[in-house]
Amino acid sequence: MKTVSIDEAREREARISAIELRDLARPELDALEALMRERIRSSAPLIPELSEYMIFSGGKQLRALITILCAKMSNYSGKEHIRLAAAVEFLHNATLLHDDVVDEGDMRRGRATARGIWGNPASVLVGDFLLGRAFEMMVASGSMEALRVLSRAAALIAEGEVMQLAILGDVEAGEEQYFRVIETKTATLFSAAASVGGIVANCNAREVESLRVYGHNLGIAFQLVDDALDYGGESARLGKWVGNDFLQGKVTLPILLAFSRGNDDEKNFWRDKLAAQQRGTEDLSTAMSLVEKHDVLPKVLEKAKEYGTIAHDSLASFEGKYADALRGAVRFATDRKH
């Protein structure tokens, strides 16, 4: 009897790197790229120019990859998963374009943001264009259920962003509110990306629910790591501005933990500085030293691993290389250094 021990399985999953993940779906990713290039065409030249810069700038296309792998894992042999994956990726990039306008962000993925090059108006409008095209592709996929999931996701993501805006500068917002924000603004698209992969493959309700749980928890883990990396990791080396969140007054878990563990002086520092109109580099140094003093980043990453474990275990009933890859993606999301 040939069985695979848990250790062997873990070992195999751990070997799956981001590159291997992509290699596994190479034909689909090529089709995805071709479709996206075709769907950013427009008689307004600014649209393909800005979209190309945004979409093909070394982004990991992790959400699109999740849709593709979930469909493949569910033995889907059609073509509609490519369209849904492209819709997911367009939706994500529209959100990024609008986020950079909202945050007045100047750098993304180590390069100038689109709004830094083409300005806010172009970023708002091309974001809207990508949203429209995303919906066109969802409609073309022909699945009403996928449309339901993705249109709901589009509204929820915006809701999460508004919630985040509402607690901007409010260090006493609390962990519960923080988790609501990241569940809504980030985990929603991960769970939708996973679900529609199963939906297009005609999975049953129980399987789709497993995929939803997978995406939801992977999304939370992903955002937790993102928020930790903003205070450390290799981000600086890669051109991502460490401390961006603090400078923007964004209340994330590292701050919430440092705040709750701080003495009165420290608590006042966080309260005053986050509520202020602006924060300087000296404030950032203080913030970083407090985050380090209270050793909060390992706590945040530990929390990310907890969600990652739930995501990993939610795929227990799935087997094969695609299931291994999706489980491996959890490790990739939680172990990444940037």
Added chain:
Amino acid sequence: MKTVSIDEAREREARISAIELRDLARPELDALEALMRERIRSSAPLIPELSEYMIFSGGKQLRALITILCAKMSNYSGKEHIRLAAAVEFLHNATLLHDDVVDEGDMRRGRATARGIWGNPASVLVGDFLLGRAFEMMVASGSMEALRVLSRAAALIAEGEVMQLAILGDVEAGEEQYFRVIETKTATLFSAAASVGGIVANCNAREVESLRVYGHNLGIAFQLVDDALDYGGESARLGKWVGNDFLQGKVTLPILLAFSRGNDDEKNFWRDKLAAQQRGTEDLSTAMSLVEKHDVLPKVLEKAKEYGTIAHDSLASFEGKYADALRGAVRFATDRKH
């Protein structure tokens, strides 16, 4: 034999005012309002607050009304036209929110813009929320064909806005380019609004095409009148800033006509001023006097009436009070003073 003479019919249509139009669809408009109020609810309080300010601020809801009347005219007796009308209205309001961010507009419908009160970030994100909700309602309506038309419209509208951005300040863009912009950014939603009213009522392809032609031409007429009113009419009295388009460097038909009829000095004025970073009130006075000197507004309004006539005549095969109302809406759109 009881026939209605053309004059009698014209007379009857002319009597239909905006208020009568709305009275004819009173139960539907009440249902529309209830649905929209329900669909702007959110756990983020800023969303209903800003949306309510935007949607229920005395806007004419003309596009939603067109969907409703087209469905009624086609003997539709279900409820899904309300959902589609609400989707159309949400889509429209999302566009307005983003437009005001793009134009840095401070006044709309005689009041401060949402971005003036809540800022650009909130306007971008609540616009995205309304877009998401619009798609949710389209999906809930259950009509794939309506979804196809409306998702295509969403992408096209953004494309039109980008085209407009591209010719900003370029007085030599030409009439052809101008008409492409207004067809894409404005007429698209009018034609989609009319089409989906017929689609939900199971009209045949020929009827839906008539409705599309109606909406398309009504939309062009509407935008031409809008662009003329920016240089005159009763806009000033109603708090709309006359000259807004000029101050923003927007190249509309009044300017294109004044430019083409101008002498060399005048042509240079238009070229220089529109290409400049900013225009002052003195420049605006000059612009207004040139528009008046060359008597271009009557030309623009005449053009609007031509498109209005095409819209009117496209409904030739439809009869009854709803058809009369839709034909009357053309007059309302072209005769309005603000």
